[in-house]
Amino acid sequence: MKQITSCVLLIGNELLSGRTRESNLQYIAKHLNKKGVRVADARVLPDVHQTIADTVNVVRKKYDYVFTTGGIGPTHDDITAESIALAFGVPLELNETIASRIKSSTSIPASTLTNRLRMARVPQGAGLIENLTGGPQGFYLENVYVMAGIPSVLRAMLPTIEIATSTPVLSCSLEVLLGESHLAHELDLVQQTFQKVEIGSYPFSRDGEFGTSVVFRGTDTDLLIAAFEMTKQALLRLGSHPMSETFDWDIG
Amino acid sequence: MKQITSCVLLIGNELLSGRTRESNLQYIAKHLNKKGVRVADARVLPDVHQTIADTVNVVRKKYDYVFTTGGIGPTHDDITAESIALAFGVPLELNETIASRIKSSTSIPASTLTNRLRMARVPQGAGLIENLTGGPQGFYLENVYVMAGIPSVLRAMLPTIEIATSTPVLSCSLEVLLGESHLAHELDLVQQTFQKVEIGSYPFSRDGEFGTSVVFRGTDTDLLIAAFEMTKQALLRLGSHPMSETFDWDIG
Numbered sequence: 001m002k003q004i005t006s007c008v009l010l011i012g013n014e015l016l017s018g019r020t021r022e023s024n025l026q027y028i029a030k031h032l033n034k035k036g037v038r039v040a041d042a043r044v045l046p047d048v049h050q051t052i053a054d055t056v057n058v059v060r061k062k063y064d065y066v067f068t069t070g071g072i073g074p075t076h077d078d079i080t081a082e083s084i085a086l087a088f089g090v091p092l093e094l095n096e097t098i099a100s101r102i103k104s105s106t107s108i109p110a111s112t113l114t115n116r117l118r119m120a121r122v123p124q125g126a127g128l129i130e131n132l133t134g135g136p137q138g139f140y141l142e143n144v145y146v147m148a149g150i151p152s153v154l155r156a157m158l159p160t161i162e163i164a165t166s167t168p169v170l171s172c173s174l175e176v177l178l179g180e181s182h183l184a185h186e187l188d189l190v191q192q193t194f195q196k197v198e199i200g201s202y203p204f205s206r207d208g209e210f211g212t213s214v215v216f217r218g219t220d221t222d223l224l225i226a227a228f229e230m231t232k233q234a235l236l237r238l239g240s241h242p243m244s245e246t247f248d249w250d251i252g
Numbered sequence: 253m254k255q256i257t258s259c260v261l262l263i264g265n266e267l268l269s270g271r272t273r274e275s276n277l278q279y280i281a282k283h284l285n286k287k288g289v290r291v292a293d294a295r296v297l298p299d300v301h302q303t304i305a306d307t308v309n310v311v312r313k314k315y316d317y318v319f320t321t322g323g324i325g326p327t328h329d330d331i332t333a334e335s336i337a338l339a340f341g342v343p344l345e346l347n348e349t350i351a352s353r354i355k356s357s358t359s360i361p362a363s364t365l366t367n368r369l370r371m372a373r374v375p376q377g378a379g380l381i382e383n384l385t386g387g388p389q390g391f392y393l394e395n396v397y398v399m400a401g402i403p404s405v406l407r408a409m410l411p412t413i414e415i416a417t418s419t420p421v422l423s424c425s426l427e428v429l430l431g432e433s434h435l436a437h438e439l440d441l442v443q444q445t446f447q448k449v450e451i452g453s454y455p456f457s458r459d460g461e462f463g464t465s466v467v468f469r470g471t472d473t474d475l476l477i478a479a480f481e482m483t484k485q486a487l488l489r490l491g492s493h494p495m496s497e498t499f500d501w502d503i504g
Contacts, residue, residue, distance in 0.1 A: 014454060016277075016291045018279070018285060018291075019454075020278075022274060022278075025296070028270075029268060041296070041298075042296035043293075043295045043296070046293075073453070075432050076443045112431075113433075114437070171271070181364045182364050183327075199328070200264075200266055200299075201328070201329055203402065217269060
């Protein structure tokens with residue numbers, strides 16, 4: 001089955017300035033893994049119309065899906081809708097569905113209403129992404145899905161998007177109290193044996209002891225288990241028993 | 253004074269799969285802000301030689317500095333040194349300084365030593381980045397600085413790099429218990445008045461109340477203070493007093 005790929009664009013000066021620690025990519029990646037969609041690319045973009053538009057136009061042709069976060073609120077620095085319209089060469093239009101929701105929500109001063117109606121502007125031809133939190137409205141145009149940057153709102157939006165699914169990206173892992181160098185050779189042999197399994201080696205230090213977490217990632221559980229077992233046997237030959245084994249068959 | 257720009261490349265399949273939450277960009281951005289170096293671009297890359305090499309070759313011409321994190325350990329998935337060598341079209345060489353440090357460090361089995369010596373290979377012509385933690389060795393080639401992905405090791409490496417400095421990127425901010433829509437119009441006017449100040453508006457919800465954090469970012473403190481004051485006066489006219497004011501003159 002063909003691998004479905006995606007690119008995540010994380011939009012906002014605050015991510016590049018260090019004011020805010022990025023906190024959506026991990027959630028998006030895990031959610032997409034379950035659908036069999038792999039995040040192949042992720043970029044953090046400043047609040048600059050042309051940069052966003054140019055990047056969108058590169059990645060929407062390269063990947064099956066593009067997901068953006070951030071920049072869809074009511075203030076001057078929320079320029080994602082304008083930038084997506086620029087990328088597709090279409091005008092922004094007032095979406096009547098969103099506009100009527102905003103108008104009916106509460107009694108608000110006229111000036112505030114004008115600002116809030118900025119969030120009702122979507123590129124011509126866009127469909128809406130449901131947002132039950134009542135916050136800013138997401139939308140999509142072709143394969144580009146535009147979502148909020150606020151984590152709680154993003155988490156309400158993403159699961160409502162219907163995504164073409166493929167075989168889920170699964171993983172299993174083990175941890176061993178052995179430095180990476182000590183098992184590097186064995187891991188290399190396992191990787192050569194199982195080329196369809198993506199094997200990652202991640203060092204850790206815990207209570208003053210050095211260890212390695214080995215992650216096996218792929219779409220075929222039989223292959224994952226075989227690579228896992230080959231690694232475990234090699235570790236036992238080295239005199240080290242894994243201190244933990246994890247089979248997260250729904251987390252990539 | 254010319255703005256110095258940089259790009260940060262965050263390398264590792266684990267960041268794209270969601271296994272690991274990225275945790276270096278914020279630290280790097282804050283560190284560089286103090287030096288007057290702005291992070292203009294950041295990308296998360298998979299462990300794929302050609303992707304890393306191609307990206308490095310695009311961004312090293314576009315920005316003054318490129319900083320990479322991750323992929324310099326001893327295992328098969330540590331391919332950053334190879335990828336940088338590929339980008340520059342130079343071979344990998346065994347660096348005698350690193351090699352002798354590794355050989356002299358402890359008495360280790362021959363197979364482990366071979367693996368650990370992988371970390372002594374750097375692209376021809378590279379200079380070394382000091383690493384007092386004893387972990388993997390960083391290096392630089394022209395304007396590309398290659399660092400570890402483990403946060404504690406990265407934090408030991410980055411401050412040792414001599415970076416051309418410019419006017420620091422500074423910020424001040426205020427928080428007000430008013431939703432973004434209510435101050436969007438006023439903020440827009442302030443932004444139009446102070447085009448050299450980057451004004452960010454970030455909604456928050458705390459104890460069930462909605463508020464907005466407004467951040468003023470730039471290199472000229474007089475302009476930052478003036479934009480801050482214009483905003484504060486506008487908020488007072490709206491009947492809202494800022495609940496906090498922060499002048500972090502060394503945090504961007």
